[in-house]
Amino acid sequence: MSIILNRRSTLLMLAGSMLSACAGEGARGAGKLFVGDQRGGSRVVLQGAKRLDNIPYEIIWSQFPNAAPLLEALNAGAIDSGIGGDSAFIFAAGTNAKIKAIGAQATRGIGPVVLVRRDSPIRSLADLAGHKVATPRGSVSHNHVLAVLEAYGQPYDAVTFAFLSPFDGRAALQSGAVDAWAIWDPNAAMAEQEGARxxxxxxxxxxxxxxxxGREGAIAYKRGxxxxxxxxxxxxxxxxxxxxxxxxxxxxxxxxxxxxxxxIMQARADRVPARIDDMLIARQQETADRYLRAGVIDRKLDVRPLFDASFS
Structure with a gap:
C-alpha cells in the first residue's frame, strides 16, 4: 500500500514527527516507511521493475522538487529515506544533518552543465568570471561551477551566485536576471530546446x-x-x-x-547501481574539501562516517 503526500503536507508533518520522536520510534509505526521522492524518481523505477508488489509494510511517499528540501525533511524526521545528489548531501552534512548514505547510483556521461542564452557573449566556461550564475545552493551544479573556477585558476568569488531552485533558475536565465544557469538534465535539455546553449x-x-x-533513527529502529x-x-x-x-x-x-x-537525457548518460566503496568516498571528500575552501561549509568534514556500506 502506498500513500502520496506533497511537499506542503510533508512539511506540516515536521512538528508532529519531532513530538512523536519523544515517544519513541515505535510511535511512528514500525510497519511504515516514510519515503521522499522526486517526480520520475524512485517510485517510477520501482514500478517499472515491478518491485512495488508484495511489500510487507506500508510506504508513505512524499514528493519534493529537488534534493535540498528532501534532505531537510530527512534531518527533521519527517521521512525515513529518500534519494538525492551527492553534492547536496555533503552540503547538508556540513550543517550537522543526522543522515547517512546507504546506497548509490553512478552517472557516467554528461553531468551538470552551465547554460547561457543564445545571444550571450559568454563563449566558454573559461569566460564565466565577472558574471552572475544561478544554481541551487550546495547542489552538484554549485559544486561544478566551483570546480570550473578552480580548473581555470580563478577565485571562487570570480562569479556572483544567485541561489535559486531549478524552476526559478530557468526563469531567471530566460528573463536575463542572470547571465548563466548551472543545472542538470532534464532541465538542461529543456533549456536547450528553448534556445539556450x-x-x-x-x-x-x-x-x-x-x-x-537513511535517517539515523530509521537505520536504528527500522533497519529491516x-x-x-x-x-x-x-x-x-x-x-x-x-x-x-x-x-x-x-x-x-x-x-x-x-x-x-x-x-535526450537517457542518451547523454548511463545511470547504474554502484557500491559505496573507497573510490566513492574519496570523491565525496574532494567535494567536502572544496566546499570548505569556498566557504560553502564552515568546518573540516570527514565524510567517511556519513556512509554506511552495510546495506550492500
Missing part, C-alpha cells in the same frame, strides 16, 4: 552519484524495512539502466515532460 570547456570535474539516504527498500531500489535502478525506453515512457507519464527531452 551549453558552454564548452573543462567538464567532468565533479562526481556524479545519486545517493539513497530500510534493507528491503534498499534492495528493491537497487533492482529498480538496474531495471532502468537496462530498459531506457520503457523508463523514459514511465517518466513521461509521471512528470509530463516531453518524451524527446527524456530520451
Amino acid at each position: 551549453i558552454l564548452p570547456g573543462k567538464q567532468d570535474l565533479v562526481s556524479g552519484y545519486a545517493l539513497m539516504f 524495512l530500510l534493507q528491503d527498500y534498499h534492495d528493491r531500489l537497487m533492482a529498480g535502478w538496474d531495471w532502468s539502466a537496462k530498459n531506457r525506453d520503457a523508463y523514459a515512457d514511465l517518466m513521461h507519464k509521471d512528470t509530463g515532460l516531453a518524451i524527446d527531452i527524456l530520451r
Whole structure:
C-alpha cells in the first residue's frame, strides 16, 4: 500500500514527527516507511521493475522538487529515506544533518552543465568570471561551477551566485536576471530546446552519484524495512539502466515532460547501481574539501562516517 503526500503536507508533518520522536520510534509505526521522492524518481523505477508488489509494510511517499528540501525533511524526521545528489548531501552534512548514505547510483556521461542564452557573449566556461550564475545552493551544479573556477585558476568569488531552485533558475536565465544557469538534465535539455546553449570547456570535474539516504533513527529502529527498500531500489535502478525506453515512457507519464527531452537525457548518460566503496568516498571528500575552501561549509568534514556500506 502506498500513500502520496506533497511537499506542503510533508512539511506540516515536521512538528508532529519531532513530538512523536519523544515517544519513541515505535510511535511512528514500525510497519511504515516514510519515503521522499522526486517526480520520475524512485517510485517510477520501482514500478517499472515491478518491485512495488508484495511489500510487507506500508510506504508513505512524499514528493519534493529537488534534493535540498528532501534532505531537510530527512534531518527533521519527517521521512525515513529518500534519494538525492551527492553534492547536496555533503552540503547538508556540513550543517550537522543526522543522515547517512546507504546506497548509490553512478552517472557516467554528461553531468551538470552551465547554460547561457543564445545571444550571450559568454563563449566558454573559461569566460564565466565577472558574471552572475544561478544554481541551487550546495547542489552538484554549485559544486561544478566551483570546480570550473578552480580548473581555470580563478577565485571562487570570480562569479556572483544567485541561489535559486531549478524552476526559478530557468526563469531567471530566460528573463536575463542572470547571465548563466548551472543545472542538470532534464532541465538542461529543456533549456536547450528553448534556445539556450551549453558552454564548452573543462567538464567532468565533479562526481556524479545519486545517493539513497537513511535517517539515523530509521537505520536504528527500522533497519529491516530500510534493507528491503534498499534492495528493491537497487533492482529498480538496474531495471532502468537496462530498459531506457520503457523508463523514459514511465517518466513521461509521471512528470509530463516531453518524451524527446527524456530520451535526450537517457542518451547523454548511463545511470547504474554502484557500491559505496573507497573510490566513492574519496570523491565525496574532494567535494567536502572544496566546499570548505569556498566557504560553502564552515568546518573540516570527514565524510567517511556519513556512509554506511552495510546495506550492500
